[in-house]
Amino acid sequence: MLASGHVVVLQEGPMTVATIGCVVLLAGFVLGSLYKAVRYVRMPMHVRWELYPVAHEKGKVSYGGSYFEELDWWTKPRETSLVGEVKTIAEEVFTLKAVREHNPKLWLPSLLFHYGLYLLFLLGAALLLGGVADGLGVVGLGWLGGGKVLSLWGVVALGLATLGCCLLLLRRLGDPTLRNASSPADFLHLWWLLAVFALSWANWLVVDREYTVAAGFVKGLLRLQVGGSVPALFVAQVLLLGAFLAYLPWSHMTHMFAKYFTWHSVRWDDAPNIAGEAYREKALKLLMLPVSWSAPHIKGDGKKTWLDVVQERGES
Amino acid sequence: MKPEPLVPPVKVRDIAKPTPALSPLDLQKIVPLPPPYDQIDPQTLWKELTAERRQEIDASLDGVSALSLKRPEDPQEEERLLKGFVEGLRKLLSVENNWTFLQPLQLTLDHCTHCQTCADACPIFVMSGRNEIYRPTYRADVLRRLVARYGNGGNPIKSALTGPIELNWETLARLAELSYRCTLCRRCAQACPIGVDNGLVTHELRKLFSQELGIAATECHANGSMLQLRVGSSTGMTPAVVRDNIEFIDEEMSEKVGFTVKTPFDKVGADVLLLHNAGEILAWPENPGAFAVILEAAGISWTMSSDLVAYDAINYGLWYDDVQFARVALEHIKVAKKLKVKKIVIGECGHAHKALTVIADRLLLGEDNIPRESALTFLEGIVNSGVLKLDPSRNDFPVTLHDPCNIVRAMGIVEPQRRILRRIAPRFREMTPHGVENYCCGGGSGFAIMSPNNFANWRMLVSGRIKMQQILEAFKDELDPAIPKYLCTPCSNCKGQFRDLLRAYGAWERSRILYGGLVELVVNAMADVPPGFLEWEFH
Ligand code: SF4
Numbered sequence: 067m068l069a070s071g072h073v074v075v076l077q078e079g080p081m082t083v084a085t086i087g088c089v090v091l092l093a094g095f096v097l098g099s100l101y102k103a104v105r106y107v108r109m110p111m112h113v114r115w116e117l118y119p120v121a122h123e124k125g126k127v128s129y130g131g132s133y134f135e136e137l138d139w140w141t142k143p144r145e146t147s148l149v150g151e152v153k154t155i156a157e158e159v160f161t162l163k164a165v166r167e168h169n170p171k172l173w174l175p176s177l178l179f180h181y182g183l184y185l186l187f188l189l190g191a192a193l194l195l196g197g198v199a200d201g202l203g204v205v206g207l208g209w210l211g212g213g214k215v216l217s218l219w220g221v222v223a224l225g226l227a228t229l230g231c232c233l234l235l236l237r238r239l240g241d242p243t244l245r246n247a248s249s250p251a252d253f254l255h256l257w258w259l260l261a262v263f264a265l266s267w268a269n270w271l272v273v274d275r276e277y278t279v280a281a282g283f284v285k286g287l288l289r290l291q292v293g294g295s296v297p298a299l300f301v302a303q304v305l306l307l308g309a310f311l312a313y314l315p316w317s318h319m320t321h322m323f324a325k326y327f328t329w330h331s332v333r334w335d336d337a338p339n340i341a342g343e344a345y346r347e348k349a350l351k352l353l354m355l356p357v358s359w360s361a362p363h364i365k366g367d368g369k370k371t372w373l374d375v376v377q378e379r380g381e382s
Numbered sequence: 383m384k385p386e387p388l389v390p391p392v393k394v395r396d397i398a399k400p401t402p403a404l405s406p407l408d409l410q411k412i413v414p415l416p417p418p419y420d421q422i423d424p425q426t427l428w429k430e431l432t433a434e435r436r437q438e439i440d441a442s443l444d445g446v447s448a449l450s451l452k453r454p455e456d457p458q459e460e461e462r463l464l465k466g467f468v469e470g471l472r473k474l475l476s477v478e479n480n481w482t483f484l485q486p487l488q489l490t491l492d493h494c495t496h497c498q499t500c501a502d503a504c505p506i507f508v509m510s511g512r513n514e515i516y517r518p519t520y521r522a523d524v525l526r527r528l529v530a531r532y533g534n535g536g537n538p539i540k541s542a543l544t545g546p547i548e549l550n551w552e553t554l555a556r557l558a559e560l561s562y563r564c565t566l567c568r569r570c571a572q573a574c575p576i577g578v579d580n581g582l583v584t585h586e587l588r589k590l591f592s593q594e595l596g597i598a599a600t601e602c603h604a605n606g607s608m609l610q611l612r613v614g615s616s617t618g619m620t621p622a623v624v625r626d627n628i629e630f631i632d633e634e635m636s637e638k639v640g641f642t643v644k645t646p647f648d649k650v651g652a653d654v655l656l657l658h659n660a661g662e663i664l665a666w667p668e669n670p671g672a673f674a675v676i677l678e679a680a681g682i683s684w685t686m687s688s689d690l691v692a693y694d695a696i697n698y699g700l701w702y703d704d705v706q707f708a709r710v711a712l713e714h715i716k717v718a719k720k721l722k723v724k725k726i727v728i729g730e731c732g733h734a735h736k737a738l739t740v741i742a743d744r745l746l747l748g749e750d751n752i753p754r755e756s757a758l759t760f761l762e763g764i765v766n767s768g769v770l771k772l773d774p775s776r777n778d779f780p781v782t783l784h785d786p787c788n789i790v791r792a793m794g795i796v797e798p799q800r801r802i803l804r805r806i807a808p809r810f811r812e813m814t815p816h817g818v819e820n821y822c823c824g825g826g827s828g829f830a831i832m833s834p835n836n837f838a839n840w841r842m843l844v845s846g847r848i849k850m851q852q853i854l855e856a857f858k859d860e861l862d863p864a865i866p867k868y869l870c871t872p873c874s875n876c877k878g879q880f881r882d883l884l885r886a887y888g889a890w891e892r893s894r895i896l897y898g899g900l901v902e903l904v905v906n907a908m909a910d911v912p913p914g915f916l917e918w919e920f921h
């Protein structure tokens with residue numbers, strides 16, 4: 067059923083396909099993301115590999131200093147600030163600081179693209195919240211100021227994301243060095259997103275200018291409602307976006323989550339092993355792991371442990 | 383500088399092409415130095431390998447050879463190496479064999495978006511005239527593709543998405559060489575918005591080659607960590623020789639400063655165990671000498687060790703091999719425990735700082751975790767205590783400071799050395815950029831001790847060139863050779879690079895630029911010491 071009253075140029079598609087497809091693909095996204103996150107979390111303690119500036123160093127972050135600058139540092143309280151980390155991450159997320167400073171040509175396209183994605187994410191979240199609220203019988207999408215606001219929001223978000231995506235694609239295709247240093251996946255991601263955006267525009271223009279179909283679909287989805295129908299164009303959009311989300315955890319695009327690990331758990335992980343106790347259990351377990359590196363100075367046979375090989379002298 | 387693509391640009395997959403050189407160094411594209419050093423034709427610093435030598439060794443990456451790899455003698459040998467490499471990939475990604483770096487490595491392999499934000503942060507890539515194979519992502523992408531195609535049985539979908547690659551002798555030999563075209567300075571990692579670390583990739587590749595195939599730079603392995611573990615020091619010095627040399631240095635110092643300087647050895651219960659890079663004792667004796675003068679004058683309870691390995695702070699394993707790294711670190715700690723010292727102070731040696739203070743940290747359990755401190759922090763403590771009478775007018779000449787990557791970017795020790803300099807060197811000026819954004823000297827990760835074939839020429843022309851540019855910029859208004867200038871470089875490895883670099887560019891004759899440590903400047907400013915501690919002689 068078309069709610070917007072526009073001229074119908076598309077056949078209606080079965081809601082069932084969209085709902086089931088969406089559930090399966092979203093489940094893929096959630097499970098894939100969980101799998102990836104759990105995989106990183108479960109990786110063993112690594113040796114320290116911090117890189118300065120470390121954002122939580124209180125009073126020293128402006129020039130990249132550390133507690134090692136203090137005489138007898140192990141006798142002094144360590145002063146860290148979570149605010150420093152949040153500030154640095156926020157600056158990176160909202161201003162793409164590193165790209166602005168080191169790669170200015172890519173900054174604007176990247177900024178437009180990311181802001182578009184942030185706004186689209188918020189739009190999705192709003193639809194979801196609206197669906198939940200409606201389901202609870204509290205209030206519908208009215209709290210968002212109605213369809214006109216959503217429509218404007220959608221057009222701005224889609225506009226920024228599409229423009230950013232096109233500019234990124236043009237740069238990747240047009241700059242021979244950037245093109246050469248790209249992988250097939252880099253192009254796939256941009257083309258795929260562009261296709262999703264194109265379908266979204268088509269939906270917005272033809273089917274669902276005020277996101278009422280989308281809101282209805284989300285509401286149905288939350289109730290796992292099958293049967294009924296939605297426009298085929300909408301089904302196509304949902305499935306393409308869902309497929310993209312399901313693929314996302316297997317791609318480098320998880321960098322949005324990975325930053326927690328790359329920054330917080332590696333680059334800023336400067337926690338000292340004071341008195342040698344903090345990491346005792348973990349380290350002892352790891353030192354008992356078998357080594358199988360085969361070079362003559364190690365001759366790991368899969369039985370000798372790390373503790374064994376580090377006490378040997380090895381052959382040349 | 384305008385990006386100037388090579389025509390046709392070298393592709394990642396080209397690494398497997400059986401050509402004489404994948405991407406030779408193009409001397410025309412080397413970035414020029416400021417005047418009058420722009421007059422030095424790069425050609426005069428370059429050495430082409432002879433056809434004969436190129437028959438003997440593989441220089442098919444860029445016409446340079448750091449490893450002197452020989453082609454396999456027969457297909458069986460080649461097969462063995464390639465199989466070994468694939469095995470190495472598996473081990474590199476396994477918890478058992480690489481728990482030390484697995485999480486950072488996997489995060490790096492999984493998340494590069496190829497945005498190239500890191501490219502211009504790399505001095506090697508930029509100064510080479512943007513040679514594609516030195517692009518920070520190049521070697522990382524070779525590894526990514528190899529992992530996708532061959533790692534743990536291979537994954538065809540992942541491989542298709544990552545891009546094509548072939549594993550053959552060319553790939554293996556070039557990748558091994560390529561892991562010695564990066565100084566592990568990690569400037570690229572600092573620039574990456576995602577936290578991907580291409581420097582780490584270099585480190586891990588070197589490990590794979592060393593730990594699985596026994597391929598490593600001779601200077602780092604056979605004549606480095608292996609020699610240190612066997613004889614006591616990579617310099618070849620035995621305990622008796624070290625003691626003799628230090629005794630001689632003490633005599634010299636006593637004569638120069640006018641009071642008795644005596645380095646204590648193996649003093650149980652001393653507050654401080656001082657670990658020097660043993661290279662200092664041979665090449666720059668004034669550095670351990672100046673340390674001894676300061677500690678004597680400050681009345682510090684300290685000692686050196688004459689135990690094997692412990693009289694040499696170096697730990698080359700840091701650059702290429704986790705096992706060798708741990709072996710040496712444990713020896714250092716064993717001796718500190720034996721001497722019951724309160725802390726270990728690491729002398730002016732950057733990689734020794736990072737090795738024992740940071741990388742070894744979580745492996746040192748219980749009483750093995752003896753506190754370790756940087757000599758720069760320790761020195762600032764002495765200077766601040768007011769025990770030394772300092773006269774800055776003794777250092778009334780232009781001074782600039784080099785930031786060793788391992789002390790600054792990897793440990794965040796930025797200000798102590800500067801606060802000392804501001805106090806004792808009235809004409810101190812910074813390089814641009816400096817601090818945690820510094821450029822590597824070009825000798826990092828072992829390069830300073832490596833000069834086989836034409837590798838030293840490459841070091842001068844490519845990896846060290848940006849530093850040369852920075853030094854000249856720092857002294858730009860005073861390049862006149864009538865004005866003596868001091869490049870303060872509190873790291874033994876960096877000093878080795880500066881000796882070669884300043885010599886190659888004739889900077890001592892042309893501009894009278896001397897290099898040396900921080901402690902020498904401190905002693906030079908000591909009012910209780912006769913003037914002229916610094917000898918303005920280039921060595
Ligand atoms: S390493 Fe980081 S900065 Fe460099 S290309 Fe990859 S994502 Fe971009």
Ligand code: SF4
Binds near residue numbers: 504505
């Ligand atoms: S670690 Fe330094 S030398 Fe190596 S690729 Fe990164 S910036 Fe270049």
